[in-house]
Structures are given as C-alpha cells and as structure tokens.
Amino acid sequence: MRLMKLFALCMLVPLIGSYTPLPKKEKIIIVIDPGHGGSDPGHTSEIKNIQPEKTLNLLIAKKFGAYIEQNLKNVTLIYTRTDDSFPSLDDRVAKANSVGADYFISVHCNANDRKTVHGTETHVHTMSSKKSVGLAQEFENEFSQKAGRHSRGVKDTEDREHSLQVLKYTHMTGVLVECGFLTNDTEAQYLNSAAGQDVLASAMYRALKNFVVKEHPSISFIKTTPTNNTTVANNGASGNETGAYVIRIMSSKGEIDTGHESFKKLGMPVTRRKVEGDTQYKFQYTVGAYASKDAANKDLEKVKNSGFKDAYVIRL
Numbered sequence: 333m334r335l336m337k338l339f340a341l342c343m344l345v346p347l348i349g350s351y352t353p354l355p356k357k358e359k360i361i362i363v364i365d366p367g368h369g370g371s372d373p374g375h376t377s378e379i380k381n382i383q384p385e386k387t388l389n390l391l392i393a394k395k396f397g398a399y400i401e402q403n404l405k406n407v408t409l410i411y412t413r414t415d416d417s418f419p420s421l422d423d424r425v426a427k428a429n430s431v432g433a434d435y436f437i438s439v440h441c442n443a444n445d446r447k448t449v450h451g452t453e454t455h456v457h458t459m460s461s462k463k464s465v466g467l468a469q470e471f472e473n474e475f476s477q478k479a480g481r482h483s484r485g486v487k488d489t490e491d492r493e494h495s496l497q498v499l500k501y502t503h504m505t506g507v508l509v510e511c512g513f514l515t516n517d518t519e520a521q522y523l524n525s526a527a528g529q530d531v532l533a534s535a536m537y538r539a540l541k542n543f544v545v546k547e548h549p550s551i552s553f554i555k556t557t558p559t560n561n562t563t564v565a566n567n568g569a570s571g572n573e574t575g576a577y578v579i580r581i582m583s584s585k586g587e588i589d590t591g592h593e594s595f596k597k598l599g600m601p602v603t604r605r606k607v608e609g610d611t612q613y614k615f616q617y618t619v620g621a622y623a624s625k626d627a628a629n630k631d632l633e634k635v636k637n638s639g640f641k642d643a644y645v646i647r648l
Contacts, residue, residue, distance in 0.1 A: 370418030
C-alpha cells in the first residue's frame with residue numbers, strides 16, 4: 333500500500349510541475365457584420381430616396397467601427413463586408429470563428445407589417461448566454477437612455493420563434509442589433525440621415541465600450557487624446573481662451589454643408605473641422621465656444637433637445 337501511494341505521488345509531480353497558466357489576454361477581436369448586401373437588399377422603405385437596408389447597415393456599421401478605432405486601443409476590428417457584396421451566412425459565421433473573435437455584432441434594420449411599430453431591438457441566440465444578454469442590454473440601455481430611441485428590448489429565439497444562424501453557430505459573445513424600422517416612415521427618414529446614423533453608431537460604441545471595459549479589467553482600452561491648444565473665440569466671455577470647449581454634435585466622411593437643414597433647429601452656428609489622422613470620418617461638427625466645461629454644459633441640454641441626443645462637450 334505504501335509503495336502504491338509513493339508511485340501515485342511520483343506520477344503527480346511531473347504533472348504539477350508542467351502546468352503553465354494561460355497567458356493574460358492583451359487585446360480583443362471584434363467582428364462587425366453589416367447585414368445583407370449585394371443581390372440581397374434586405375428591407376426597403378416605401379418612401380422615395382430612402383436607401384435599402386443593406387446600404388444603411390453598412391453605413392451604420394462603418395460609423396460604429398470608426399468610433400471604436402478612434403477611441404479604443406488593444407482592439408482588432410474585422411468586418412464581414414466593407415462594400416456592396418454578399419457573404420453568405422456560412423461565410424460570416426466561418427470568418428468570425430476562424431479569427432477567434434471575442435465579439436460578433438451584426439447590424440440590421442427592421443420591418444413590420446404595421447407601420448406604427450418603431451424602435452430598436454437587440455437579439456441573442458438564447459437568454460442562457462449571459463454575456464451576450466449583458467452586451468445586448470448595454471445596447472438597448474444606450475439607445476433608450478442616451479440616444480433617445482424607443483427600445484423594444486432584448487429578444488431571443490423564443491421571442492422570434494426561429495433562430496438566427498449568425499448567432500446560433502458563432503462561438504463567441506454575439507448580438508444582432510436592429511437599429512429601427514424601415515416600414516415606419518419617421519424612423520426610415522431617421523435611419524437614412526447622416527445625423528441619425530451617427531447617433532446610433534455612437535450609442536453602439538458606448539455600449540460596447542462599457543461592456544468590454546467591465547469584462548476585461550486587465551486590458552487598457554481607452555486612448556488618451558492629446559490636447560490641441562487651438563484658440564477659439566469665447567461665447568459670452570471676454571477675449572479669447574486657449575483650450576476652449578465646444579459641443580461636438582456629429583462627424584462625417586465627406587463634407588456636410590454647415591447650413592444643412594438638419595442643423596437649423598439648433599439655432600446656433602455650426603463649425604466644421606477637418607480631423608487629422610487615420611480615420612474614415614474626416615469631418616467633425618461642433619457648436620459654441622466656451623471658456624469652461626461648465627459653461628458648455630449649460631448649452632449641452634439645449635443641443636440634445638434639438639435632436640442631437642449624442643452630443644457631448646470636448647476641449648479643443
């Protein structure tokens with residue numbers, strides 16, 4: 333008996349000595365999946381000049397990705413498509429699984445036979461997928477609390493009465509985001525607008541950021557932005573101030589006229605600034621110029637109430 337115990341102990345020693353802890357994760361991989369594309373237009377609107385779902389999905393997805401690239405580090409970003417092509421559902425699943433993604437986020441627009449139905453939804457495969465449900469809840473919280481959208485909540489296979497292939501067969505935390513209903517005329521116009529797309533994309537970015545920062549406490553995600561000491565005239569204060577504050581309302585790839593109809597409800601002049609660096613969104617739009625953050629915050633609520641729910645104060 334004593335000999336057997338000694339033999340068992342000797343067998344355990346090399347096993348214990350050979351154990352190597354898993355390396356700590358230093359970055360994460362996110363796959364963004366703009367739904368439909370190519371010969372598959374997805375949902376459409378009855379309103380003339382409203383772009384089909386496939387186009388809106390891609391626009392919102394790229395804006396979402398641009399926010400991630402601009403503001404987060406230690407993130408590898410991969411798209412299932414970046415143009416008007418149609419990867420099959422199998423292709424999308426295979427791509428996410430093959431790169432070992434940590435997160436899969438599919439971007440869509442919705443439709444319903446009843447034109448009055450509107451709002452956002454975030455879908456998971458099953459409510460037992462706790463991480464996916466947690467991420468989905470972050471999306472819906474941001475849509476309703478910060479972006480001013482009507483949230484229809486988190487949905488799973490039982491709610492839909494069918495499964496979604498891109499959620500069922502991907503191996504990582506995954507959600508499918510429905511940004512709004514193209515069959516609701518008001519929401520279709522919103523989804524088709526650059527301002528609406530920017531608000532939705534920035535809400536999605538904040539939701540993702542909030543979740544990954546909590547989920548991966550050992551990874552440093554937030555980029556530090558160097559201060560650019562540009563002199564801007566103060567609104568209501570004497571003289572000029574270095575490092576003045578402004579209210580950022582949106583960004584865009586191409587130039588948008590600062591006299592555009594969507595800006596008129598602000599009742600304030602809009603300034604367009606060229607953004608330097610490696611980013612798709614080369615233009616930033618701001619209003620006001622303030623000597624202090626407190627002064628800017630006094631006008632922030634007015635700007636948000638004018639339709640730019642995602643506006644925030646920045647320092648130049």
